[in-house]
Amino acid sequence: MTSFRPDDMPAQASPAALRGLIESRRAVRRFSAEAIPDAVIRDCLELAVLAPNSCNLQPWSFQVIRDPALLARLHPVCMSQNAAKAPLIIAVLARPDTWRQACQDIITYWPEPEVPARIRSFYRKTAPFQYNQGPFGVLGFFKRQLLRVAALRKPLMRSPNSHAQMAIWAVKSTALAAQNLMLAFQSHGYATCPMEGFDEVRLRKTLAIPRQAIPIMLLAVGRQTEKGVYNPRLRFPLEQHVTWL
Ligand SMILES: Cc1cc2nc3c(=O)[nH]c(=O)nc-3n(C[C@H](O)[C@H](O)[C@H](O)COP(=O)(O)O)c2cc1C
16 A cells, blocks of 8 residues: 655645635735744745745745845835835845756755665756756757757657746746745735836846846735725636636
8 A cells, every 4th residue: 555644645725715815915015114023034935935846946046135224225226116115025036047056955955865866867967958058058059959850759848948948947936936925924914015116237236136046026025004905906807818628
């Protein structure tokens, strides 16, 4: 008989609880000055990084900005928008540049005494081949040509095989972590607003963001105050977006 560890068990959260949490989240633009305890921030970040992510390479990083002086400098960088007056802003960064270290970290942090051979082989050989695009993307270019021919015979993954595709690769996983982060704060009673309304050049300077990191959004976090939500909820009819096959 197969034995199951708790890790393998299906989730037990009730659909109603999950619906309640997701439905209660709105983009909030007005916050009180109340600080968010570091323990809450840490708890939410722990849940953020439980997001599914490509090959478990966890291509993300987060800058937690609580310092009032730095927040004040960020406000004009965020086009002086209301949401950016929050007592906490988290810069959510996609990291197409960290896969090499992550391949090593998988081996280092493997949660069992022995790293299975297939895992070692994947992160030492397959993944580096898959993600290395070489200087100026030259290797990616050659991989694309090779794939074009090889894929005539059988289905093959076509990407990421360029620096542009690596950016998309990292952004996908990081966006999932950002959503986890928002829902986690929501579960603690804090509101959030994702923001892409910022001057990226000034943001990079202000936060000393590494050149290859991609700031996908800034997350404003705080206690919602009156008129914090600007508009009623609006979503298009589901039929408009869904095809049942
Ligand atoms: C990637 C992204 C960027 C956003 N940027 C901003 C922003 O800069 N300022 C803002 O007030 N809201 C911003 N929003 C919030 C959206 O306007 C909001 O999510 C949308 O109108 C739907 O409203 P709801 O989240 O309350 O359901 C952003 C949302 C996302 C996902």
